[in-house]
Each structure stands twice: as C-alpha cells, then as structure tokens.
Amino acid sequence: MKQQILYTIYDIFDQWNSDIDKACNRGCSGCCTQNVTITAVEGEAILRYILAEGMSLWLAEKLASPRTHQAPQMTTNDFASICLEGKDNDPGDHYNLAVCPFLEKDLCKIYPVRPFGCRLFISKKTCSAVHPALVSDSYFEAATAVTQLIEHLGQKEYWGNMLDVLPALLDISEFREIADHLSTTLIMQARMQTLTAKPLPGFLLSEEHTDEVSPLLHSIFAAEVKGKKVEDILNGK
Numbered sequence: 001m002k003q004q005i006l007y008t009i010y011d012i013f014d015q016w017n018s019d020i021d022k023a024c025n026r027g028c029s030g031c032c033t034q035n036v037t038i039t040a041v042e043g044e045a046i047l048r049y050i051l052a053e054g055m056s057l058w059l060a061e062k063l064a065s066p067r068t069h070q071a072p073q074m075t076t077n078d079f080a081s082i083c084l085e086g087k088d089n090d091p092g093d094h095y096n097l098a099v100c101p102f103l104e105k106d107l108c109k110i111y112p113v114r115p116f117g118c119r120l121f122i123s124k125k126t127c128s129a130v131h132p133a134l135v136s137d138s139y140f141e142a143a144t145a146v147t148q149l150i151e152h153l154g155q156k157e158y159w160g161n162m163l164d165v166l167p168a169l170l171d172i173s174e175f176r177e178i179a180d181h182l183s184t185t186l187i188m189q190a191r192m193q194t195l196t197a198k199p200l201p202g203f204l205l206s207e208e209h210t211d212e213v214s215p216l217l218h219s220i221f222a223a224e225v226k227g228k229k230v231e232d233i234l235n236g237k
C-alpha cells in the first residue's frame with residue numbers, strides 16, 4: 001500500500017505544478033547530482049524497477065563505483081522538528097555536485113521511478129552548476145511539505161542518500177539478485193550511513209504561502225487508496 005500512496009503523491013504533485021512555466025527539457029541534467037536523499041519506500045520502487053528491466057548487474061556496478069557523496073546528518077523531519085521548536089540548527093553540509101551515476105548521456109536510467117528528491121527539481125530558467133535553479137518561494141515550501149509527507153510515509157525505515165539506501169535495502173530477499181553482485185562489506189557500510197525516517201512533526205510552512213500550498217496538501221490527504229483516504233492511512237487509522 002505504501003507504494004500506491006507514494007505514486008498517488010507523485011501524481012497529485014505533478015498535477016499541482018503542471019501550470020508552472022518551466023525551462024526544464026529532456027536531456028537537461030544540471031540538477032542530476034549525488035545530492036539525493038530517499039526513503040526506503042522510494043528505494044524499493046527503484047529496486048523493483050531494476051529487477052523488472054533486467055538491470056541488476058548495471059545497478060550493482062554503479063553502487064560499487066568509488067563513493068564521493070556524504071551522508072546527511074539529519075532527516076528533513078528532524079530538521080523541521082528543530083525549526084518548529086524554535087531552536088538553532090545546523091543540518092550540516094552534505095551537498096555534492098558530483099554527477100549522479102544513474103545519468104547516462106544526460107538521461108536518467110531510472111527516470112520512471114526517480115525519487116521525489118529528483119522530481120521536485122524544476123527551474124523557471126535554464127540552470128547549471130554555476131547558475132542555480134529559479135523557483136518561487138511557494139513552490140519551494142510545497143516541495144518541502146511533500147518531502148516531509150513522504151518521509152512520514154516511510155517512517156521507522158531507512159532514510160538517507162540514495163546511494164546508501166539502495167544497497168542498505170539489499171538484505172531483503174526480494175532483491176537478492178542484485179545483492180549477489182555486491183560485497184557484504186559494501187552493503188553493511190552503506191547501512192551504517194543511513195538514518196531512520198521520522199514522523200511528521202508539523203509542516204515547515206509560512207503564513208505567507210499557506211493559501212497556495214494548502215490545496216496541494218488537501219488533495220493528497222483526500223485521495224483514496226484501496227478505499228481509504230490517504231490522510232487516514234498516514235494517521236494510522
């Protein structure tokens with residue numbers, strides 16, 4: 001059910017931002033770096049796609065390549081919790097401009113199942129490593145809120161850099177075909193780099209943009225999966 005909720009959230013977010021004027025086009029890869037965090041729910045979706053497409057060896061080779069990324073020090077909801085309590089915080093600097101290993105000829109090899117950390121990247125102007133993306137503050141807050149919801153969906157499971165979460169999940173028997181191509185040491189090291197996804201402590205929304213973002217959140221909460229509202233499922237009802 002978590003997978004269905006995840007794709008429901010993706011679809012609603014895509015509909016919500018469909019009218020935003022974007023400079024992004026096929027082959028635009030300026031934002032495709034190793035600075036992508038995911039939940040276990042998103043990671044499992046990627047791994048299932050890899051198996052279905054017969055790409056197990058390809059993924060294993062990518063995961064075994066030299067590691068240049070840094071693990072984040074706190075999850076999005078950890079950061080939100082500290083902010084909402086009015087405390088000073090430093091999420092740490094884990095930004096990495098190294099190119100994502102899943103990018104080939106400026107195209108994403110896992111595009112149909114790319115995580116929300118990739119989906120949220122848009123820009124009103126063509127961007128690059130030296131020209132950052134341009135988005136409105138309301139869009140940024142909406143994307144942050146959805147990121148928080150997706151972490152809530154995957155709470156108590158792995159959360160971290162995509163290149164750590166994917167190998168960490170390979171202890172699940174369903175993904176043994178991929179795990180067989182990697183060393184146990186690499187998998188264990190990746191697992192040690194992950195954090196645990198936390199429940200939603202509240203949204204990092206400003207009063208200024210609440211009216212713009214609220215319709216998106218209401219649409220997600222009101223959506224139904226297997227006859228139940230997403231809001232009820234996320235609240236454990």
